[in-house]
Amino acid sequence: MTTNLAMFLIILGCAVVTWLPRVIPFMLVRSVQLPDVVLRWLTYIPVCILSALVIESLLNAEGKFVTFEWLNLMAFIPTVFVAIFTKSLSQTVIAGVLTMAVLRNLF
Template sequence: MTTYSLLIILGCGLVTWLPRVIPFILVKKIQLPDIILRFLCYVPICILTALFVSNLLIVKEGKFPELNMTYVLATIPTALVAFLTKNLMYIVISGMCFMAIIRHFCI
Protein backbone atom coordinates (compact mmCIF):
# COMPACT_ATOMS: atom_id res chain seq x y z
CA MET A 1 0.00 0.00 0.00
CA THR A 2 1.34 3.36 -0.95
CA THR A 3 1.20 6.53 1.09
CA TYR A 4 -1.17 8.00 -1.50
CA SER A 5 -3.62 5.10 -1.07
CA LEU A 6 -3.47 5.39 2.71
CA LEU A 7 -4.15 9.15 2.55
CA ILE A 8 -7.10 8.57 0.20
CA ILE A 9 -8.60 5.97 2.56
CA LEU A 10 -8.12 8.22 5.61
CA GLY A 11 -9.54 11.23 3.75
CA CYS A 12 -12.61 9.27 2.65
CA GLY A 13 -13.10 8.05 6.20
CA LEU A 14 -12.89 11.59 7.54
CA VAL A 15 -15.33 12.92 4.94
CA THR A 16 -17.76 10.12 5.81
CA TRP A 17 -17.34 10.52 9.56
CA LEU A 18 -17.61 14.32 9.86
CA PRO A 19 -21.22 14.73 8.60
CA ARG A 20 -22.30 12.09 11.11
CA VAL A 21 -20.51 13.61 14.10
CA ILE A 22 -20.93 17.37 13.56
CA PRO A 23 -24.73 17.36 14.15
CA PHE A 24 -24.24 15.64 17.52
CA ILE A 25 -21.65 18.21 18.55
CA LEU A 26 -23.92 21.10 17.54
CA VAL A 27 -27.02 19.67 19.20
CA LYS A 28 -25.22 19.15 22.53
CA LYS A 29 -24.72 22.89 22.88
CA ILE A 30 -28.29 24.02 22.10
CA GLN A 31 -31.72 23.13 23.47
CA LEU A 32 -34.00 21.82 20.72
CA PRO A 33 -37.71 22.65 20.75
CA ASP A 34 -40.00 19.88 21.98
CA ILE A 35 -41.63 19.44 18.56
CA ILE A 36 -38.25 18.65 16.97
CA LEU A 37 -37.39 16.17 19.72
CA ARG A 38 -40.73 14.40 19.19
CA PHE A 39 -40.07 14.29 15.44
CA LEU A 40 -36.57 12.84 15.93
CA CYS A 41 -37.99 9.97 17.99
CA TYR A 42 -39.50 8.57 14.77
CA VAL A 43 -36.31 8.65 12.69
CA PRO A 44 -34.97 5.18 13.69
CA ILE A 45 -38.34 3.56 12.93
CA CYS A 46 -38.55 5.34 9.56
CA ILE A 47 -35.05 4.25 8.58
CA LEU A 48 -35.67 0.63 9.57
CA THR A 49 -38.99 0.60 7.72
CA ALA A 50 -37.39 1.99 4.55
CA LEU A 51 -34.62 -0.61 4.69
CA PHE A 52 -37.13 -3.38 5.38
CA VAL A 53 -39.53 -2.52 2.55
CA SER A 54 -36.70 -2.07 0.04
CA ASN A 55 -35.52 -5.62 0.84
CA LEU A 56 -39.00 -7.13 1.04
CA LEU A 57 -39.72 -6.47 -2.62
CA ILE A 58 -37.79 -7.77 -5.62
CA VAL A 59 -38.08 -5.22 -8.40
CA LYS A 60 -37.28 -6.17 -11.98
CA GLU A 61 -37.53 -3.71 -14.82
CA GLY A 62 -40.79 -4.01 -16.70
CA LYS A 63 -42.32 -6.43 -14.19
CA PHE A 64 -44.56 -6.11 -11.16
CA PRO A 65 -42.59 -6.25 -7.86
CA GLU A 66 -42.44 -9.69 -6.25
CA LEU A 67 -42.13 -10.60 -2.59
CA ASN A 68 -38.78 -11.88 -1.36
CA MET A 69 -40.02 -15.01 0.43
CA THR A 70 -36.93 -15.26 2.64
CA TYR A 71 -37.70 -11.86 4.10
CA VAL A 72 -41.41 -12.61 4.34
CA LEU A 73 -40.66 -15.76 6.35
CA ALA A 74 -38.40 -13.80 8.70
CA THR A 75 -40.98 -11.02 9.01
CA ILE A 76 -43.72 -13.18 10.51
CA PRO A 77 -41.95 -14.19 13.76
CA THR A 78 -40.25 -10.78 13.97
CA ALA A 79 -43.63 -9.04 13.76
CA LEU A 80 -44.83 -11.28 16.59
CA VAL A 81 -41.83 -10.24 18.71
CA ALA A 82 -42.56 -6.60 17.85
CA PHE A 83 -46.19 -6.96 18.91
CA LEU A 84 -45.33 -8.70 22.17
CA THR A 85 -42.32 -6.64 23.31
CA LYS A 86 -42.61 -3.24 21.57
CA ASN A 87 -38.85 -2.96 22.11
CA LEU A 88 -36.80 -1.88 19.09
CA MET A 89 -33.67 -3.71 20.25
CA TYR A 90 -35.54 -7.01 20.64
CA ILE A 91 -37.16 -6.53 17.24
CA VAL A 92 -33.85 -5.95 15.45
CA ILE A 93 -32.03 -8.79 17.21
CA SER A 94 -34.86 -11.27 16.69
CA GLY A 95 -35.16 -10.27 13.03
CA MET A 96 -31.45 -10.88 12.50
CA CYS A 97 -31.66 -14.24 14.28
CA PHE A 98 -34.72 -15.39 12.34
CA MET A 99 -33.08 -14.37 9.07
CA ALA A 100 -29.90 -16.25 9.99
CA ILE A 101 -31.91 -19.37 10.85
CA ILE A 102 -33.89 -19.20 7.61
CA ARG A 103 -30.78 -18.68 5.51
CA HIS A 104 -28.99 -21.52 7.28
CA PHE A 105 -31.75 -24.09 6.80
CA CYS A 106 -33.58 -22.95 3.65
CA ILE A 107 -30.98 -21.60 1.27
Protein backbone atom coordinates in the same frame (compact mmCIF):
# COMPACT_ATOMS: atom_id res chain seq x y z
CA MET B 1 0.13 -6.50 3.83
CA THR B 2 0.82 -3.28 1.98
CA THR B 3 -0.79 -0.10 0.87
CA ASN B 4 0.34 3.05 -0.86
CA LEU B 5 -0.04 6.72 -0.11
CA ALA B 6 -2.79 7.27 -2.70
CA MET B 7 -4.93 4.45 -1.28
CA PHE B 8 -4.32 5.66 2.27
CA LEU B 9 -5.51 9.15 1.32
CA ILE B 10 -8.69 7.78 -0.32
CA ILE B 11 -9.45 5.81 2.84
CA LEU B 12 -8.77 8.90 4.93
CA GLY B 13 -11.08 10.97 2.71
CA CYS B 14 -13.85 8.41 3.13
CA ALA B 15 -13.18 8.38 6.87
CA VAL B 16 -13.66 12.15 7.12
CA VAL B 17 -16.96 12.14 5.18
CA THR B 18 -18.38 9.28 7.26
CA TRP B 19 -17.15 10.79 10.53
CA LEU B 20 -18.56 14.30 10.07
CA PRO B 21 -22.28 13.37 9.78
CA ARG B 22 -21.90 11.16 12.86
CA VAL B 23 -20.19 13.74 15.04
CA ILE B 24 -21.65 17.11 13.96
CA PRO B 25 -25.07 16.45 15.60
CA PHE B 26 -23.36 15.66 18.91
CA MET B 27 -21.56 19.03 18.75
CA LEU B 28 -24.64 20.85 17.46
CA VAL B 29 -26.98 19.90 20.30
CA ARG B 30 -24.44 21.13 22.86
CA SER B 31 -24.53 24.68 21.56
CA VAL B 32 -28.07 24.90 20.18
CA GLN B 33 -31.26 24.11 22.08
CA LEU B 34 -33.34 22.24 19.48
CA PRO B 35 -36.91 23.59 19.15
CA ASP B 36 -39.66 21.41 20.57
CA VAL B 37 -41.03 20.53 17.14
CA VAL B 38 -37.63 19.19 16.04
CA LEU B 39 -37.36 17.07 19.19
CA ARG B 40 -40.82 15.65 18.51
CA TRP B 41 -39.79 15.01 14.89
CA LEU B 42 -36.74 13.14 16.14
CA THR B 43 -38.89 10.77 18.22
CA TYR B 44 -40.23 9.39 14.92
CA ILE B 45 -36.80 8.78 13.42
CA PRO B 46 -36.08 5.38 15.05
CA VAL B 47 -39.25 3.65 13.85
CA CYS B 48 -39.10 5.31 10.42
CA ILE B 49 -35.44 4.56 9.75
CA LEU B 50 -35.59 0.98 11.08
CA SER B 51 -38.68 0.18 9.00
CA ALA B 52 -37.08 1.84 5.95
CA LEU B 53 -33.97 -0.32 6.36
CA VAL B 54 -36.11 -3.48 6.64
CA ILE B 55 -38.23 -2.54 3.63
CA GLU B 56 -35.12 -1.71 1.59
CA SER B 57 -34.01 -5.32 2.03
CA LEU B 58 -37.42 -6.60 0.89
CA LEU B 59 -37.46 -4.64 -2.38
CA ASN B 60 -35.70 -5.47 -5.60
CA ALA B 61 -35.16 -2.37 -7.72
CA GLU B 62 -32.88 -3.97 -10.32
CA GLY B 63 -35.47 -4.58 -13.03
CA LYS B 64 -37.80 -2.23 -14.87
CA PHE B 65 -40.36 -2.49 -12.08
CA VAL B 66 -39.66 -2.48 -8.36
CA THR B 67 -40.60 -5.95 -7.11
CA PHE B 68 -40.09 -7.98 -3.97
CA GLU B 69 -36.95 -9.76 -2.95
CA TRP B 70 -39.01 -12.93 -2.56
CA LEU B 71 -36.62 -15.00 -0.47
CA ASN B 72 -36.12 -12.14 2.00
CA LEU B 73 -39.87 -11.59 2.14
CA MET B 74 -40.49 -15.26 2.95
CA ALA B 75 -37.88 -15.21 5.71
CA PHE B 76 -39.18 -11.85 6.94
CA ILE B 77 -42.64 -13.13 7.90
CA PRO B 78 -41.62 -15.80 10.46
CA THR B 79 -38.90 -13.42 11.71
CA VAL B 80 -41.54 -10.80 12.57
CA PHE B 81 -43.58 -13.37 14.49
CA VAL B 82 -40.56 -14.57 16.45
CA ALA B 83 -39.70 -10.93 17.27
CA ILE B 84 -43.24 -10.22 18.48
CA PHE B 85 -43.53 -13.36 20.60
CA THR B 86 -40.03 -13.55 22.06
CA LYS B 87 -39.26 -9.79 22.20
CA SER B 88 -35.67 -10.99 22.08
CA LEU B 89 -33.02 -9.61 19.75
CA SER B 90 -30.77 -12.67 19.80
CA GLN B 91 -33.58 -15.22 19.38
CA THR B 92 -34.99 -13.22 16.46
CA VAL B 93 -31.60 -13.04 14.73
CA ILE B 94 -31.05 -16.79 15.16
CA ALA B 95 -34.58 -17.60 13.94
CA GLY B 96 -34.11 -15.30 10.92
CA VAL B 97 -30.78 -16.81 9.95
CA LEU B 98 -32.07 -20.39 10.37
CA THR B 99 -35.17 -19.62 8.28
CA MET B 100 -33.02 -18.11 5.55
CA ALA B 101 -30.61 -21.07 5.63
CA VAL B 102 -33.54 -23.49 5.21
CA LEU B 103 -35.06 -21.41 2.39
CA ARG B 104 -31.72 -21.14 0.55
CA ASN B 105 -31.28 -24.90 0.67
CA LEU B 106 -34.86 -25.53 -0.53
CA PHE B 107 -34.82 -23.10 -3.46
